[in-house]
Amino acid sequence: MPDQRLRLGCVTTLDDARSSLPDITSSEASLRRFLHGLPGVDQAGAEARAAGLATRSIKTTAKQYAIDLAISMIDLTTLEGQDTPGKVRALCAKALRPDPSDRAVPQVAAVCVYPDLVATAVEALGGAHRSVKVASVATGFPSGRTSLAVKEADTRDAVAAGADEVDMVIDRGAFLAGRYGAVFDEIVAVKNAAGDAHLKVILETGELATYDNVRRASWLAMLAGGDFIKTSTGKVAPAATLPVTLVMLEAVRDFREATGRQVGVKPAGGIRTSKDAIRYLVLVNETAGDDWLDPDWFRLGASSLLNDLLMQRQKIATGRYAGPDYFTLD
Amino acid sequence: MAERLAVKKTYKLYVGGRFPRSESGRSYEVTDAKGRFLANAARASRKDARDAVVAARKAVPGWSGATAYNRGQVLYRVAEVMEGRHSQFADEVAAGEGLSRSKATAIVDEAIDRWVWYAGWADKIAQVVGSSNPVAGPYFDFSVPEPTGVVAVLAPQQSSLLGLVSVLAPVVVGGNVAVVLASAERPLPAITLSEVLATSDVPGGVVNILTGRLADTAPTLAAHMDVNAIDLAGAAGDAEHARELELAAADNLKRVVRAPVAEPDWTAEPGLDRIAAYLETKTVWHPVGI
Numbered sequence: 001m002p003d004q005r006l007r008l009g010c011v012t013t014l015d016d017a018r019s020s021l022p023d024i025t026s027s028e029a030s031l032r033r034f035l036h037g038l039p040g041v042d043q044a045g046a047e048a049r050a051a052g053l054a055t056r057s058i059k060t061t062a063k064q065y066a067i068d069l070a071i072s073m074i075d076l077t078t079l080e081g082q083d084t085p086g087k088v089r090a091l092c093a094k095a096l097r098p099d100p101s102d103r104a105v106p107q108v109a110a111v112c113v114y115p116d117l118v119a120t121a122v123e124a125l126g127g128a129h130r131s132v133k134v135a136s137v138a139t140g141f142p143s144g145r146t147s148l149a150v151k152e153a154d155t156r157d158a159v160a161a162g163a164d165e166v167d168m169v170i171d172r173g174a175f176l177a178g179r180y181g182a183v184f185d186e187i188v189a190v191k192n193a194a195g196d197a198h199l200k201v202i203l204e205t206g207e208l209a210t211y212d213n214v215r216r217a218s219w220l221a222m223l224a225g226g227d228f229i230k231t232s233t234g235k236v237a238p239a240a241t242l243p244v245t246l247v248m249l250e251a252v253r254d255f256r257e258a259t260g261r262q263v264g265v266k267p268a269g270g271i272r273t274s275k276d277a278i279r280y281l282v283l284v285n286e287t288a289g290d291d292w293l294d295p296d297w298f299r300l301g302a303s304s305l306l307n308d309l310l311m312q313r314q315k316i317a318t319g320r321y322a323g324p325d326y327f328t329l330d
Numbered sequence: 331m332a333e334r335l336a337v338k339k340t341y342k343l344y345v346g347g348r349f350p351r352s353e354s355g356r357s358y359e360v361t362d363a364k365g366r367f368l369a370n371a372a373r374a375s376r377k378d379a380r381d382a383v384v385a386a387r388k389a390v391p392g393w394s395g396a397t398a399y400n401r402g403q404v405l406y407r408v409a410e411v412m413e414g415r416h417s418q419f420a421d422e423v424a425a426g427e428g429l430s431r432s433k434a435t436a437i438v439d440e441a442i443d444r445w446v447w448y449a450g451w452a453d454k455i456a457q458v459v460g461s462s463n464p465v466a467g468p469y470f471d472f473s474v475p476e477p478t479g480v481v482a483v484l485a486p487q488q489s490s491l492l493g494l495v496s497v498l499a500p501v502v503v504g505g506n507v508a509v510v511l512a513s514a515e516r517p518l519p520a521i522t523l524s525e526v527l528a529t530s531d532v533p534g535g536v537v538n539i540l541t542g543r544l545a546d547t548a549p550t551l552a553a554h555m556d557v558n559a560i561d562l563a564g565a566a567g568d569a570e571h572a573r574e575l576e577l578a579a580a581d582n583l584k585r586v587v588r589a590p591v592a593e594p595d596w597t598a599e600p601g602l603d604r605i606a607a608y609l610e611t612k613t614v615w616h617p618v619g620i
Binding site: 319320321322323324325326 | 380383550553554555556557578581582
């Protein structure tokens with residue numbers, strides 16, 4: 001089959017980036033020149049490409065593999081005002097042993113909670129902490145409308161409580177107003193505050209309006225030192241979509257070509273069925289390549305998805321369709 | 331003037347209030363009792379059965395949560411719409427079952443009356459199968475019937491309308507939702523009933539009707555962990571198949587209405603057994619107010 005990759009990427013800018021990374025980020029003007037110099041995303045092309053890949057049929061052993069891989073990539077998430085320590089403990093138990101009736105089911109990648117519940121999650125994971133990571137949202141999640149000092153303090157709190165990963169939100173207001181320098185500086189500051197913790201930068205693509213903006217925000221986050229770029233908070237519709245994830249995957253692929261540094265991608269929100277999850281895996285494989293098919297480089301932010309994956313897994317194992325009565329409520 | 335070309339119908343399934351094609355893309359020819367072509371019907375696959383269960387499960391809260399009186403009204407409305415399709419039903423029953431037009435008309439009358447009869451039980455069944463129990467303590471003690479949930483119904487193979495109504499109506503009247511596998515050889519009355527249901531007030535997903543071979547879909551429904559009960563009426567006379575389905579149904583402790591040795595005479599007085607078979611009794615202790 002001929003290589004059908006739509007190289008929406010950016011050869012000239014890549015060369016620019018390779019030769020002059022420090023120059024790009026040296027001033028607001030050069031940052032703007034670089035981000036606006038990125039080639040525009042072919043909207044129809046990206047959507048057609050994502051829709052085309054979504055029709056791939058994944059069956060039998062490949063499906064089994066994909067389901068287990070998807071389970072191991074999940075950031076099992078609970079981000080509600082009504083979260084209690086009990087709920088977080090239950091979530092951690094589920095993260096460690098997603099299907100109590102089957103020890104062969106892999107652990108999920110991480111649990112993702114609000115900063116005040118990080119300590120609870122770390123305690124609940126006990127000796128298994130680190131094999132299942134604790135991620136915390138921070139920086140005034142989900143709107144991010146607090147001062148930088150508050151964001152830094154929020155981040156330090158989460159890390160001090162034991163978070164291995166910090167999911168920050170960017171200042172969409174500043175980004176949309178074109179104040180890229182402010183967004184850049186903020187990510188750098190939070191990255192410093194996070195220390196050794198992995199930084200995931202939430203772009204909240206549902207508020208960025210265009211794929212061009214998604215591409216710019218992705219590059220901005222990577223240039224500022226983000227370890228992961230994440231689509232959404234899950235609090236804004238639309239959350240993760242395939243075309244948006246495609247654009248972000250192209251960005252991380254091109255960024256690695258330009259700089260040698262690999263950045264992860266995490267779609268989050270609205271991924272509920274095994275079919276959805278497998279579509280994302282196909283997209284990763286066909287866009288960024290199988291280097292990214294690893295929990296270290298690709299995550300799925302989800303909660304109800306896990307039950308659907310487990311039900312599919314049981315269907316394959318037993319031949320009969322599973323029912324939600326036999327799995328936890330969340 | 332040239333003779334008018336016949337309009338051959340190709341029917342689809344009825345799932346979640348819509349009429350989707352079978353996921354398999356397959357259909358089969360339906361013939362009358364003498365083997366003449368009547369129409370094409372969709373041949374449902376395992377995935378269609380799965381989709382029907384998903385649609386049914388979605389409809390459970392709304393239908394089981396509706397007041398009994400409201401369910402009765404909605405079901406009575408179905409009988410009204412059936413009455414409007416009376417002659418179409420009679421044609422299909424006559425052709426499929428090889429009956430005279432007058433006999434088929436009598437059967438359609440009976441089927442509509444049966445539906446009305448069941449509709450009337452919606453707000454009365456609780457008084458008959460529920461109770462207020464005498465207990466030795468300062469409590470009121472009630473037993474109330476509640477719907478069991480999603481019911482798979484293997485409709486009778488011979489009696490394509492009266493038999494169908496006699497197994498479907500008692501399921502839905504109690505607040506359950508149904509996934510029906512229509513008679514394989516005689517599916518047309520069931521398909522017309524789906525058109526009746528779609529144009530009455532029954533919410534989408536409460537009744538889902540699949541056509542095709544029993545062997546394609548019945549094992550899937552019998553083993554499905556999200557199906558709460560199964561009526562094996564359609565497996566009457568095939569003890570071996572019925573046994574396999576019962577075994578598959580045991581995994582999640584489904585309620586099973588067993589297959590009769592031979593298809594019964596559906597014109598007989600129905601009784602309440604079929605309604606009661608899909609009801610779970612909940613008993614509540616309530617302190618007597620002081």
